[in-house]
Amino acid sequence: MPKKKKKKAEKRDGTLLVGIDLGGTKILAAVVDKNGEIVAKSKKSTPVAEGAFVVIDHMAEAVHRALEKIDASIDDVMGVGVGAPGPLDPKTGLVHFAPNLNWTGVPLGGRLEEVLDVPVFVHNDVDAGTYGEFRLGVGKGTDNVVGIFPGTGIGGGIILDGRLITGSRGSAGELGHTIVLADGPVCGCGKRGCAEAVASRTAMTRDIRLAVQNGRETAFVELVDDLHDERITSGTWAEAAEAKDELALEVLDRTAYYLGILTANAVNILDPEMVIFGGGLIEACSHWLMPRIRQVAMQYYINKLGADKIQIVEAQLGDYAAVLGAAMLARDRLKAGG
Amino acid sequence: MPKKKKKKAEKRDGTLLVGIDLGGTKILAAVVDKNGEIVAKSKKSTPVAEGAFVVIDHMAEAVHRALEKIDASIDDVMGVGVGAPGPLDPKTGLVHFAPNLNWTGVPLGGRLEEVLDVPVFVHNDVDAGTYGEFRLGVGKGTDNVVGIFPGTGIGGGIILDGRLITGSRGSAGELGHTIVLADGPVCGCGKRGCAEAVASRTAMTRDIRLAVQNGRETAFVELVDDLHDERITSGTWAEAAEAKDELALEVLDRTAYYLGILTANAVNILDPEMVIFGGGLIEACSHWLMPRIRQVAMQYYINKLGADKIQIVEAQLGDYAAVLGAAMLARDRLKAGG
Numbered sequence: 312m313p314k315k316k317k318k319k320a321e322k323r324d325g326t327l328l329v330g331i332d333l334g335g336t337k338i339l340a341a342v343v344d345k346n347g348e349i350v351a352k353s354k355k356s357t358p359v360a361e362g363a364f365v366v367i368d369h370m371a372e373a374v375h376r377a378l379e380k381i382d383a384s385i386d387d388v389m390g391v392g393v394g395a396p397g398p399l400d401p402k403t404g405l406v407h408f409a410p411n412l413n414w415t416g417v418p419l420g421g422r423l424e425e426v427l428d429v430p431v432f433v434h435n436d437v438d439a440g441t442y443g444e445f446r447l448g449v450g451k452g453t454d455n456v457v458g459i460f461p462g463t464g465i466g467g468g469i470i471l472d473g474r475l476i477t478g479s480r481g482s483a484g485e486l487g488h489t490i491v492l493a494d495g496p497v498c499g500c501g502k503r504g505c506a507e508a509v510a511s512r513t514a515m516t517r518d519i520r521l522a523v524q525n526g527r528e529t530a531f532v533e534l535v536d537d538l539h540d541e542r543i544t545s546g547t548w549a550e551a552a553e554a555k556d557e558l559a560l561e562v563l564d565r566t567a568y569y570l571g572i573l574t575a576n577a578v579n580i581l582d583p584e585m586v587i588f589g590g591g592l593i594e595a596c597s598h599w600l601m602p603r604i605r606q607v608a609m610q611y612y613i614n615k616l617g618a619d620k621i622q623i624v625e626a627q628l629g630d631y632a633a634v635l636g637a638a639m640l641a642r643d644r645l646k647a648g649g
Numbered sequence: 650m651p652k653k654k655k656k657k658a659e660k661r662d663g664t665l666l667v668g669i670d671l672g673g674t675k676i677l678a679a680v681v682d683k684n685g686e687i688v689a690k691s692k693k694s695t696p697v698a699e700g701a702f703v704v705i706d707h708m709a710e711a712v713h714r715a716l717e718k719i720d721a722s723i724d725d726v727m728g729v730g731v732g733a734p735g736p737l738d739p740k741t742g743l744v745h746f747a748p749n750l751n752w753t754g755v756p757l758g759g760r761l762e763e764v765l766d767v768p769v770f771v772h773n774d775v776d777a778g779t780y781g782e783f784r785l786g787v788g789k790g791t792d793n794v795v796g797i798f799p800g801t802g803i804g805g806g807i808i809l810d811g812r813l814i815t816g817s818r819g820s821a822g823e824l825g826h827t828i829v830l831a832d833g834p835v836c837g838c839g840k841r842g843c844a845e846a847v848a849s850r851t852a853m854t855r856d857i858r859l860a861v862q863n864g865r866e867t868a869f870v871e872l873v874d875d876l877h878d879e880r881i882t883s884g885t886w887a888e889a890a891e892a893k894d895e896l897a898l899e900v901l902d903r904t905a906y907y908l909g910i911l912t913a914n915a916v917n918i919l920d921p922e923m924v925i926f927g928g929g930l931i932e933a934c935s936h937w938l939m940p941r942i943r944q945v946a947m948q949y950y951i952n953k954l955g956a957d958k959i960q961i962v963e964a965q966l967g968d969y970a971a972v973l974g975a976a977m978l979a980r981d982r983l984k985a986g987g
Binding site for chain 1: 736745746792793805807809810812814815816817818819820821822823824826827828829830831833838840843847907910913914915917918919920921922948949951952954955956959
């Protein structure tokens with residue numbers, strides 16, 4: 312592809328926006344009107360094994376299908392936003408590296424723009440999710456927001472003065488890989504003591520397995536068929552906590568403790584008005600996590616003046632945060648001239 | 650003072666700027682021309698015991714004295730910037746709390762503006778120092794900078810897209826009070842495991858005292874008259890390291906390790922182009938600190954793509970970083986309309 316000579320696709324007269332959430336198992340596309348309402352959507356599986364360009368074709372198909380549902384076409388669309396796993400470069404739309412897609416150096420933005428012939432803007436999926444909550448969800452009306460999404464890992468997004476912070480290499484917001492316990496447990500990234508290594512669902516599952524290996528009694532032995540091979544879902548965590556399983560409550564409490572410290576670190580660095588927690592683990596286990604996160608965070612704030620006004624809240628948009636955020640990012644970048 | 654009715658002092662036609670660095674022992678004032686050159690300066694002691702308003706009068710006097718040196722007057726000044734200890738509110742110029750001045754709730758900006766009758770802008774002293782390095786020192790030409798100043802504590806400043814990040818309560822940038830070692834040593838702030846508790850000069854001195862109490866041999870016993878009461882100066886650290894004192898090198902290495910982790914945390918969250926280290930400890934001991942900080946930081950970056958381009962450098966402006974930064978902040982805020 313003659314990348315350097317290529318111009319950004321022309322801006323269309325359309326008033327619709329499209330948001331796409333590109334995951335390792337599914338592609339979610341949504342058509343969004345100018346008020347930020349989803350007016351149509353479609354879903355496709357992600358054909359990871361068939362390579363990047365087939366995946367991108369499926370993304371385009373998902374967009375066309377969603378548009379067809381409301382008798383619209385790509386000509387009615389002013390821009391497309393994508394939330395993708397990364398590290399990636401939001402300026403060029405190049406995905407440097409995405410293990411769950413088996414991608415290295417894929418020009419996602421450029422290629423999708425060629426296929427759809429409409430301006431495409433690519434962002435990290437967690438950034439898109441945070442932006443969605445900021446513009447249309449629980450963060451509506453604020454200017455300074457930090458998003459924290461604990462799951463298999465811990466994703467983060469930062470909005471300051473109304474603008475998404477992407478950083479000089481497009482990799483800002485990696486809260487999950489900040490060290491909170493130097494020389495602590497090994498993280499999936501190979502380092503020690505990352506927030507992810509002590510407060511992600513991966514860390515929680517590791518702790519349960521180790522405890523069971525060492526003879527601790529726990530409801531998980533009944534709730535999970537093969538504790539050694541299977542991941543413990545967020546729903547199962549809630550079930551075990553509901554049943555007052557001592558080990559589950561202990562691990563949830565420790566997770567909340569470290570998430571509270573991570574929250575305080577983010578507040579001490581960025582001083583936002585709001586910290587938004589989202590993702591399946593928070594949705595399922597908020598009762599056991601959120602109050603303790605708030606308590607620990609307050610304890611670790613360095614400046615407590617007005618700190619009671621810093622809201623620590625749950626996300627509202629669920630699975631639609633990323634598509635909505637991606638669509639809004641496309642709109643706001645088109646407005647700002649790219 | 651009828652605070653609410655008071656208007657900001659009128660902008661003057663003058664082309665000069667003034668920067669003031671308000672410390673617990675001295676007040677440094679500098680007259681700065683529009684090219685960012687210091688054209689006159691003056692110094693006064695800080696009469697802490699006489700109360701806030703006498704201190705503010707001394708600040709005004711220092712300004713007038715510096716102006717007199719170049720036959721100028723306050724009418725030639727378009728604005729005054731102050732770097733002050735705090736938590737403080739840069740919007741109103743109110744210093745919430747400054748232990749080394751014995752201040753609580755002092756309307757520094759408003760009062761100095763009354764006394765001088767010229768617009769005054771107040772910022773945290775570390776923010777001002779970082780801004781000085783960004784605009785006129787080692788960071789000239791960059792857009793995204795993090796400043797880290799290890800000393801008695803560890804101060805931090807953040808500039809993103811060319812703008813100082815102050816946060817929703819004016820307390821952003823408190824890198825020294827982010828937790829890097831959960832449940833670690835107690836910090837001056839009362840919490841455990843802050844960066845300050847493991848990597849400030851205060852932490853270093855604590856470690857030397859403990860080692861000596863436990864019978865370790867070290868040059869510090871000779872170099873410091875009363876190791877129990879006296880603080881170990883940055884110069885003494887350099888002397889001990891120069892003499893290859895094993896304990897000194899060990900503590901410097903550990904300090905650099907934690908500063909490297911703190912740097913990586915800041916990079917993983919903010920993804921700046923440059924991290925600037927400043928202050929007396931860095932100036933005196935850069936040989937033993939900077940290479941190790943760079944090495945550890947690189948090891949703890951989550952995204953290593955292009956990370957070799959992130960510069961970790963020493964500050965250039967020394968004692969003048971804060972006055973220059975405060976002056977530039979005044980100018981840039983006047984330009985932006987306050």
